[in-house]
Amino acid sequence: xxxxxxxxxxxxxxxxxxxxxxxxxxxxxxxxxxxxxxxxxxxxxxxxxxxxxxxxxxxxxxxxxxxxxxxxxxxxxxxxxxxxxxxxxxxxxxxxxxxxxxxxxxxxxxxxxxxxxxxxxxxxxxxxxxxxxxxxxxxxxxxxxxxxxxxxxxxxxxxxxxxxxxxxxxxxxxxxxxxxxxxxxxxxxxxxxxxxxxxxxxxxxxxxxxxxxxxxxxxxxxxxxxxxxxxxxxxxxxxxxxxxxxxxxxxxxxxxxxxxxx
Amino acid sequence: xxxxxxxxxxxxxxxxxxxxxxxxxxxxxxxxxxxxxxxxxxxxxxxxxxxxxxxxxxxxxxxxxxxxxxxxxxxxxxxxxxxxxxxxxxxxxxxxxxxxxxxxxxxxxxxxxxxxxxxxxxxxxxxxxxxxxxxxxxxxxxxxxxxxxxxxxxxxxxxxxxxxxxxxxxxxxxxxxxxxxxxxxxxxxxxxxxxxxxxxxxxxxxxxxxxxxxxxxxxxxxxxxxxxxxxxxxxxxxxxxxxxxxxxxxxxxxxxxxxxxxxxxxxxxxxxxxxxxxxxxxxxxx
Numbered sequence: 432x433x434x435x436x437x438x439x440x441x442x443x444x445x446x447x448x449x450x451x452x453x454x455x456x457x458x459x460x461x462x463x464x465x466x467x468x469x470x471x472x473x474x475x476x477x478x479x480x481x482x483x484x485x486x487x488x489x490x491x492x493x494x495x496x497x498x499x500x501x502x503x504x505x506x507x508x509x510x511x512x513x514x515x516x517x518x519x520x521x522x523x524x525x526x527x528x529x530x531x532x533x534x535x536x537x538x539x540x541x542x543x544x545x546x547x548x549x550x551x552x553x554x555x556x557x558x559x560x561x562x563x564x565x566x567x568x569x570x571x572x573x574x575x576x577x578x579x580x581x582x583x584x585x586x587x588x589x590x591x592x593x594x595x596x597x598x599x600x601x602x603x604x605x606x607x608x609x610x611x612x613x614x615x616x617x618x619x620x621x622x623x624x625x626x627x628x629x630x631x632x633x634x635x636x637x638x639x640x641x642x643x644x645x646x647x648x649x650x651x652x653x654x655x656x657x658x659x660x661x662x663x664x665x666x667x668x669x670x671x672x673x674x675x676x677x678x679x680x681x682x683x684x685x686x687x688x689x690x691x692x693x
Numbered sequence: 694x695x696x697x698x699x700x701x702x703x704x705x706x707x708x709x710x711x712x713x714x715x716x717x718x719x720x721x722x723x724x725x726x727x728x729x730x731x732x733x734x735x736x737x738x739x740x741x742x743x744x745x746x747x748x749x750x751x752x753x754x755x756x757x758x759x760x761x762x763x764x765x766x767x768x769x770x771x772x773x774x775x776x777x778x779x780x781x782x783x784x785x786x787x788x789x790x791x792x793x794x795x796x797x798x799x800x801x802x803x804x805x806x807x808x809x810x811x812x813x814x815x816x817x818x819x820x821x822x823x824x825x826x827x828x829x830x831x832x833x834x835x836x837x838x839x840x841x842x843x844x845x846x847x848x849x850x851x852x853x854x855x856x857x858x859x860x861x862x863x864x865x866x867x868x869x870x871x872x873x874x875x876x877x878x879x880x881x882x883x884x885x886x887x888x889x890x891x892x893x894x895x896x897x898x899x900x901x902x903x904x905x906x907x908x909x910x911x912x913x914x915x916x917x918x919x920x921x922x923x924x925x926x927x928x929x930x931x932x933x934x935x936x937x938x939x940x941x942x943x944x945x946x947x948x949x950x951x952x953x954x955x956x957x958x959x960x961x962x963x964x965x966x967x968x969x970x971x972x973x974x975x976x977x978x979x
Contacts, residue, residue, distance in 0.1 A: 611790040614747050614782040615851065616806025618774055633802065636792035640837070 441559050446675075447489040448560045452569035454676035455561060459553045461683040465690055466549045474690040475545060481686070482552055489560050499555040500548060507544045514540035567592040568670055586660055593649070601642065608637045694758075695859055695891050696723040696746050696780075701755035703741055715741045717915040718755070723908075725858070728885045728892045730902040730923075733912030734937035739895050742912065743861050746893065747782040748773040760858070778807045781857030785864045787848035788841065796822075796839075796847050797832040803855040814854065821850040824888075825880055842873045849880065859891040860884060866901065878905060899941040903927075903963035911936055923963055943968035 442448075447455075462478060469475055486496055500507075514536060521535025558566070571588035578584050609617075617630045703716040715738045723729055733739045744750040745757050748764055751773075757764045759776050784790070793799035800821060801814035809817070822829055825846040831839070836847055845865075852860070862881060866874040882905060884890045896902055902909065902923065909926045911919040913936040919926050927933065927940060939945070944961040947968055951958050956975060962968040 607784065608790060610744070610749050611782075611784045611787065613749060614777050614784075615790070615803040616774065616777060616855070618806075630806075633790075633792050637789050641789060 439559060440562055441491055441495070443490060443560065445488055445490045445560070447485060447556070450679060451670055451672050451676040452561045452565045453573055453670060453672070454679050455557050456566075456569055456573060458679055458683040459557050461680075461687050462553055463550050465687045466546050469690050470542075471693070474693070475542065477686070477690070478549060479545070482549065482556070485556055486552075489556065491559055495559065496552055496555060500551055503547060503551055507547050510543045510547065511540040514543050563595040564592060564668060565670070567595065568666060568668060572670060583661070585664060597645070600645070601638070604641050605634070605638060608634055608641075694722055695725045695760055696893075697721070697758040698745070699756045699758070701745065701752040701757055703738075703745065703750060704753045707753060715915050716745075716752075719915075719917055721910060721917055721920060723859075723891065723893065725891055726885075726889055727908055728881075728894070728906050729908040729910065730894045730896060730906035731910045731912060732896060732899070732902060732938060737912040737936070738915040739912050740863065741915075743782065743863060743893065743895060746859070746861055747780050748776040749782070774807075778855050779857055780859045780861060781852040781855055782861045783849055783852050783863065783865060785867055786845075787852075788844035790848055790851070791836040791844060794835060795833055796836050799836055799847060800832075800851045800854045803851050807855060817854040817856070818850070821853040824853060824883070825850045826876060842869060842877075845869070845877065846880070849877075853884075857890070859893065861893045861895070863895045864897065865894070866896070866898065874901075881905070899939060900943075900964075903941045903943075911938065913937075924960070927961060927963060928959075947971060 462481075466475065466478055469478070486493065515532055516530045516536070518533055518536030518539055519531060521533035521538070523531050523533050524537075525532045561569075567588045570591065571584055574582070574584045574587070612630070612633045615633075617633060619627065619630055698719045698721045701716055701719045702714065705711075705713045705715060719738075719742065731739050731742060741750065745752060745764075746759065748757075748759065751764060751766055751768060751770075753766055755765070760779055762776055764773065764776070791799050793802060797815065797818045800818040801811070804814040804817055805811065818832060819829065822832060827843065827846055827850070831843070831847075836844060839847065849865075860881070865877055865881070869877060878901060881892055881894070885892045894902065894906060906923060909919070909921060909923050910917055911926060911933070918932060918936055919929060927944060930940070933940070940948070940961065941963050943965050944963055947962050948958060950956070950972065954975070962971045
């Protein structure tokens with residue numbers, strides 16, 4: 432759990448925190464699509480600039496965003512290398528054996544790296560500033576037109592929120608079992624592969640049993656409180672769409688259209 | 694001496710915004726062969742304290758000495774495994790750590806992790822089963838078909854099979870019915886008396902503590918507030934109140950009794966036997 436920033440929520444009261452989660456999801460999607468359609472550097476840099484502004488608005492330390500890039504750093508480097516090495520069009524700059532580094536290759540590599548980074552930062556911006564519960568509520572609300580074609584929207588939203596709800600629980604259960612097995616001499620860091628497998632089993636079997644038990648208890652608790660799948664339910668948290676949210680979406684669409692046309 | 698803490702502090706999430714100081718300059722000694730209880734309110738640092746005794750946690754500062762082996766912040770995690778064999782830690786709800794196909798295999802798991810041969814481990818499994826009050830034929834059963842109380846005994850047997858000198862028990866009676874509680878406490882009393890094991894009991898139940906423990910450690914907000922025999926500790930009624938610890942039921946009953954008849958409140962009876970003695974004494978005097 433330590434070090435993984437994407438998916439975490441940091442409580443706050445900044446402007447960005449207070450925006451409607453639906454507006455944030457739509458805006459994020461627009462910008463993610465945009466950064467894959469854009470092929471010109473000025474517009475790409477414009478998106479980066481807007482992102483920097485958004486980061487400032489959250490009042491979250493910049494280091495959090497930098498750290499969110501760490502897990503995919505390897506992936507970014509790999510894509511850049513592949514792009515640079517296997518692009519043959521453009522003006523050749525350097526020749527190394529079979530490979531040719533061209534200006535076109537560098538251009539594409541840089542673009543690709545920037546795209547990946549932007550996607551991760553945009554998603555981080557969304558999850559860091561939105562409560563998981565609000566996020567699922569927003570998803571449910573955005574998917575509600577699908578009800579017309581009998582798609583189980585609220586069930587899906589419930590599944591997502593239960594899954595999110597149990598991440599910390601499972602994490603602490605894992606820690607507990609890890610500790611009890613450690614006091615029985617389990618040391619994942621050493622030993623032969625064969626020993627390691629049996630040690631891993633000593634962690635996984637109790638975890639599975641615990642999860643099934645929890646699922647059963649939760650199902651009972653929900654039924655006792657009158658949960659019926661498929662019934663329309665109201666929510667204790669109501670999303671509140673404000674003029675600022677509309678404005679945000681208009682800005683996003685405007686930038687998107689301008690960037691695509693030019 | 695088995696366990697010694699010298700100004701041990703522990704901080705979770707050091708250097709992050711979630712930093713939390715749970716142990717503050719803890720000093721304590723536990724002698725070999727003692728039956729000692731660690732009590733304290735939820736969040737007082739008990740569970741962090743016992744995890745240090747098993748080397749599951751390293752102190753942020755200070756030194757923990759377990760059987761002549763010192764553990765400080767700088768020690769490498771690799772060197773800690775041997776300590777865990779000497780100090781058996783039975784976690785709360787230990788039945789959740791069972792995973793093997795048979796009870797026997799599960800009991801053998803711990804010793805075999807410490808390099809004990811398969812034959813020796815099997816022998817030990819047969820030896821510990823009667824100690825925890827189970828029949829030998831249970832060894833070939835799946836642990837998941839047993840009752841909750843039996844599963845807990847099997848888990849305890851799994852720790853005993855590692856032949857630890859010290860046994861740490863974290864709320865061993867949680868979730869058991871009164872009969873099950875008595876039976877399980879009997880196991881530990883037996884281990885203490887007949888096998889000379891040092892027992893460290895963490896419990897919320899002051900009646901259990903007074904019934905079994907020779908020594909007590911009272912934790913409050915990460916500090917050791919009191920240490921002594923139950924008799925000495927329960928003299929400090931006000932301080933205990935501050936730590937959120939209630940008196941055992943016989944003592945509370947005696948308080949009501951003494952109030953009604955205008956008797957002295959000093960040296961409260963801590964167990965039912967003491968209560969009966971005390972009341973008989975009063976009755977005979979009048």
